[in-house]
Amino acid sequence: xxxxxxxxxxxxxxxxxxxxxxxxxxxxxxxxxxxxxxxxxxxxxxxxxxxxxxxxxxxxxxxx
Numbered sequence: 001x002x003x004x005x006x007x008x009x010x011x012x013x014x015x016x017x018x019x020x021x022x023x024x025x026x027x028x029x030x031x032x033x034x035x036x037x038x039x040x041x042x043x044x045x046x047x048x049x050x051x052x053x054x055x056x057x058x059x060x061x062x063x064x
Contacts, residue, residue, distance in 0.1 A: 002060055 015033070018024040040048065 011033075015029045019026060019029060039045075
């Protein structure tokens with residue numbers, strides 16, 4: 001069974017849970033998000049995308 005959720009929603013829930021239950025400050029969550037956007041524009045973007053796709057394939061158990 002595959003569930004299709006927008007990544008922004010999933011990250012929002014994770015950020016909310018980290019702020020609510022782990023005591024992470026809001027500004028730290030914002031800095032981490034901004035760093036992620038900055039990192040996606042660097043030369044590391046292809047490696048990040050490949051790793052993310054591999055992780056999704058492992059979770060979804062899609063063996064091609």
